[in-house]
Amino acid sequence: MFAYVRLMGEKMLKGRPLKKLVEMGPWLMTQSFSLFIWGGAWLNLRPMFELLHTDAGSQARRGRLTTSRGTIETPVFMPVGTQGSVKALDPRELLEMGTQIILGNTYHLYIRPGLEVIRAAGGLHRFISWPGPILTDSGGYQVFSLAKIRKIKPHGVEFRSHLDGSLLFLGPKEAMEIQRALGADIAMAFDDCPPHTGTLREVRAAVERTIRWAEACIEQPRLKEQQVFGIVQGGNHAELRAECAKALVAMKFDGYAIGGGSVGEPEAEMMKAVEQTVPFLPADQPRYAMGLGTPAQLVELVARGVDMFDCVLPTRVARNGTAFTARGTVSVKAGFNKADFRPIEEGCDCFACRNFTRAYLRHLLNVNEILGLRMVSVHNSHLYLKLMADIRAHLEAGTFGEFRRGYVANYLPSQKVRAMRGANAVRGLEA
Amino acid sequence: MFAYVRLMGEKMLKGRPLKKLVEMGPWLMTQSFSLFIWGGAWLNLRPMFELLHTDAGSQARRGRLTTSRGTIETPVFMPVGTQGSVKALDPRELLEMGTQIILGNTYHLYIRPGLEVIRAAGGLHRFISWPGPILTDSGGYQVFSLAKIRKIKPHGVEFRSHLDGSLLFLGPKEAMEIQRALGADIAMAFDDCPPHTGTLREVRAAVERTIRWAEACIEQPRLKEQQVFGIVQGGNHAELRAECAKALVAMKFDGYAIGGGSVGEPEAEMMKAVEQTVPFLPADQPRYAMGLGTPAQLVELVARGVDMFDCVLPTRVARNGTAFTARGTVSVKAGFNKADFRPIEEGCDCFACRNFTRAYLRHLLNVNEILGLRMVSVHNSHLYLKLMADIRAHLEAGTFGEFRRGYVANYLPSQKVRAMRGANAVRGLEA
Numbered sequence: 001m002f003a004y005v006r007l008m009g010e011k012m013l014k015g016r017p018l019k020k021l022v023e024m025g026p027w028l029m030t031q032s033f034s035l036f037i038w039g040g041a042w043l044n045l046r047p048m049f050e051l052l053h054t055d056a057g058s059q060a061r062r063g064r065l066t067t068s069r070g071t072i073e074t075p076v077f078m079p080v081g082t083q084g085s086v087k088a089l090d091p092r093e094l095l096e097m098g099t100q101i102i103l104g105n106t107y108h109l110y111i112r113p114g115l116e117v118i119r120a121a122g123g124l125h126r127f128i129s130w131p132g133p134i135l136t137d138s139g140g141y142q143v144f145s146l147a148k149i150r151k152i153k154p155h156g157v158e159f160r161s162h163l164d165g166s167l168l169f170l171g172p173k174e175a176m177e178i179q180r181a182l183g184a185d186i187a188m189a190f191d192d193c194p195p196h197t198g199t200l201r202e203v204r205a206a207v208e209r210t211i212r213w214a215e216a217c218i219e220q221p222r223l224k225e226q227q228v229f230g231i232v233q234g235g236n237h238a239e240l241r242a243e244c245a246k247a248l249v250a251m252k253f254d255g256y257a258i259g260g261g262s263v264g265e266p267e268a269e270m271m272k273a274v275e276q277t278v279p280f281l282p283a284d285q286p287r288y289a290m291g292l293g294t295p296a297q298l299v300e301l302v303a304r305g306v307d308m309f310d311c312v313l314p315t316r317v318a319r320n321g322t323a324f325t326a327r328g329t330v331s332v333k334a335g336f337n338k339a340d341f342r343p344i345e346e347g348c349d350c351f352a353c354r355n356f357t358r359a360y361l362r363h364l365l366n367v368n369e370i371l372g373l374r375m376v377s378v379h380n381s382h383l384y385l386k387l388m389a390d391i392r393a394h395l396e397a398g399t400f401g402e403f404r405r406g407y408v409a410n411y412l413p414s415q416k417v418r419a420m421r422g423a424n425a426v427r428g429l430e431a
Numbered sequence: 432m433f434a435y436v437r438l439m440g441e442k443m444l445k446g447r448p449l450k451k452l453v454e455m456g457p458w459l460m461t462q463s464f465s466l467f468i469w470g471g472a473w474l475n476l477r478p479m480f481e482l483l484h485t486d487a488g489s490q491a492r493r494g495r496l497t498t499s500r501g502t503i504e505t506p507v508f509m510p511v512g513t514q515g516s517v518k519a520l521d522p523r524e525l526l527e528m529g530t531q532i533i534l535g536n537t538y539h540l541y542i543r544p545g546l547e548v549i550r551a552a553g554g555l556h557r558f559i560s561w562p563g564p565i566l567t568d569s570g571g572y573q574v575f576s577l578a579k580i581r582k583i584k585p586h587g588v589e590f591r592s593h594l595d596g597s598l599l600f601l602g603p604k605e606a607m608e609i610q611r612a613l614g615a616d617i618a619m620a621f622d623d624c625p626p627h628t629g630t631l632r633e634v635r636a637a638v639e640r641t642i643r644w645a646e647a648c649i650e651q652p653r654l655k656e657q658q659v660f661g662i663v664q665g666g667n668h669a670e671l672r673a674e675c676a677k678a679l680v681a682m683k684f685d686g687y688a689i690g691g692g693s694v695g696e697p698e699a700e701m702m703k704a705v706e707q708t709v710p711f712l713p714a715d716q717p718r719y720a721m722g723l724g725t726p727a728q729l730v731e732l733v734a735r736g737v738d739m740f741d742c743v744l745p746t747r748v749a750r751n752g753t754a755f756t757a758r759g760t761v762s763v764k765a766g767f768n769k770a771d772f773r774p775i776e777e778g779c780d781c782f783a784c785r786n787f788t789r790a791y792l793r794h795l796l797n798v799n800e801i802l803g804l805r806m807v808s809v810h811n812s813h814l815y816l817k818l819m820a821d822i823r824a825h826l827e828a829g830t831f832g833e834f835r836r837g838y839v840a841n842y843l844p845s846q847k848v849r850a851m852r853g854a855n856a857v858r859g860l861e862a
Binding site: 036059083084085087088089090091092108112113116117119121127128129319339341351353356357360362363364366367369370371372373374 | 488514515516518519520521522523539543544547548549552558559560616770772782783787788791793794795797798800801804805806812860
């Protein structure tokens with residue numbers, strides 16, 4: 001476009017005196033106006049999600065999601081800033097480890113500090129000093145997992161705050177309004193997230209409600225360039241997942257999330273829910289698996305066609321003194337690290353591994369020094385982000401299949417994950 | 432010296448061919464050897480503490496303390512890394528805010544992680560990844576303030592660990608040995624720190640013990656280039672302070688600390704202890720007031736001739752959500768900051784003030800997010816370090832008196848300090 005403008009400019013101005021140029025004014029204005037219109041149309045028609053590569057041996061995709069605050073290379077891991085802070089980390093540390101987008105949470109931020117404060121600050125980005133894009137969860141998950149004494153009504157959920165018991169109401173209208181106030185680059189539809197132990201009847205009711213609320217969400221006003229994703233529910237019932245996905249896709253959301261995970265379900269169910277949903281989602285739009293999982297699980301979910309992830313595991317286990325490595329988790333706090341002067345993970349170039357030994361971090365965790373959990377949080381979050389960067393590189397190079405097999409074979413699942421697999425473990429995960 | 436070498440070199444080599452140069456070999460070697468000897472003597476004779484300026488209107492001094500790990504511009508504030516970490520901060524943050532030297536603590540590090548680990552790590556600097564000098568406290572203060580059931584013996588104190596009740600022994604020999612193992616650039620003599628409520632008889636006994644133990648400390652081996660400071664005790668008894676100071680000065684320590692502060696004494700007593708001690712300390716050696724105080728108190732202590740400070744206040748009050756400013760403390764956590772979008776302190780260029788508002792930090796502290804106490808710790812530590820940098824600049828410019836009056840007049844002491852002043856408040860402090 002710039003070349004065109006320059007060419008036209010040179011052609012027009014060649015040898016023409018100033019007077020001639022003034023005479024050309026109206027014509028120049030028409031040209032500028034035309035360029036403006038065409039440019040605007042180009043910006044608007046440009047797809048928000050581009051599929052750059054698809055893997056030959058799996059459903060994995062390498063993509064690019066455009067938001068008004070920057071471009072996100074997918075597959076992407078999004079660190080979770082529940083209450084307006086990725087726990088223990090500052091924005092500089094997040095940027096240094098390659099964070100492209102972070103999460104915020106409607107439910108938590110609505111309760112504290114409240115919308116008035118965030119509105120007065122000029123939105124969530126300015127309030128928390130985060131320059132990149134933010135995706136906000138709608139609060140559905142928290143209303144159903146955290147809030148006390150909830151009453152489901154046609155237009156939302158009446159519940160009592162998990163903090164002070166005050167009576168609150170959150171529905172599609174409220175959730176979208178809050179996400180507008182927060183200034184979310186990507187807002188999530190308000191959904192009904194049933195427990196994984198729900199009966200078919202309960203899950204069906206949740207799906208019907210999720211679809212009805214999604215319709216209400218998509219009708220709400222949205223910020224300029226704000227994207228809205230729908231959330232597919234349906235538990236482990238293939239027909240409900242399909243029904244929910246089809247209904248949401250018909251509403252033309254900007255992307256689709258697979259919800260209902262991270263509620264204590266076995267690993268096999270987690271994978272099944274994704275496998276049952278992905279076939280009904282459009283190939284040219286982003287797919288987001290909410291709240292999952294371990295590094296090896298993320299590799300498997302990428303292979304099943306997921307583009308976006310968020311998970312509190314990296315920072316949560318860090319605060320208990322546990323680090324993720326390419327071979328599984330390791331207790332940094334454990335006594336066996338007392339005189340181990342290697343970094344948490346050899347070859348890792350995170351700030352913690354470049355500067356500190358296991359012995360030092362073990363000591364810090366042992367005497368409750370904040371720097372200990374800070375540095376394990378840095379390492380764990382870096383590992384998740386680096387894993388995604390590696391996956392992207394392997395997808396581009398066409399070596400994802402090999403990488404996937406090697407990674408999953410090397411990664412020793414934690415006792416918890418092994419228990420989650422149980423008798424019905426999907427053997428393929430280990431292959 | 433370099434000019435001399437260059438001159439000699441040019442004179443010698445002028446017009447001489449390579450053969451001649453080879454013939455000159457033995458002479459060149461003699462010259463090099465001579466230079467080596469003289470240089471070594473110069474390095475050894477060079478004073479470790481240089482007095483650069485003295486204030487005309489007070490006893491304040493601008494100095495420079497040389498250690499093997501770097502030069503320290505005084506007056507200096509030393510952030511406290513009790514257990515091998517300046518609470519909530521990492522080494523990069525410390526360097527960014529201008530930290531020249533940090534503290535470590537013999538008592539705490541001896542108990543956890545223990546000497547074996549720190550020795551195996553290659554010393555405290557390597558263990559904690561701190562590139563600059565470290566001063567270690569001898570453990571005397573902790574033995575007398577933290578340890579349970581202590582029994583004072585001729586060669587030290589038998590006590591039970593405040594953690595697990597195990598029986599331990601710390602005396603001059605042990606304290607110096609531990610500080611050698613830690614690799615302290617500046618080690619402190621092992622002293623008896625009496626409570627400020629001690630009777631004359633008790634304080635006299637503590638002073639006698641401190642002197643005897645100081646003698647034992649100075650006889651211990653020390654690391655190459657390790658400096659050892661004596662600690663003057665004596666409570667608020669002028670004659671005991673004088674006696675202790677004279678006795679220690681006769682032993683020729685590398686510097687002298689004024690101990691017995693920070694034990695809950697009124698502010699007037701804190702100042703008096705310094706005033707009673709300083710006249711007996713050599714002008715050409717550094718003076719260190721241990722464990723003190725608020726920013727305004729530090730200005731006053733500088734004016735009384737103190738060069739070095741350490742204090743846990745900046746990080747301790749930060750963890751309670753309180754920030755220091757040039758006008759006194761402010762509760763960042765308080766409700767009145769709910770929608771205050773200014774930084775903690777206007778014009779402050781610390782990482783916290785450059786990036787975050789009071790409203791955000793208040794929210795973080797309110798919801799117990801670690802980033803909140805981290806950032807207030809950054810601000811408070813930065814303020815102490817910046818205050819010292821300002822004092823140094825004013826001492827160089829000859830404007831310290833004016834600065835002192837303005838600073839102390841602007842600084843509203845906290846309720847606690849006002850209570851400390853009580854009926855016997857030294858009015859001069861406010862002037």
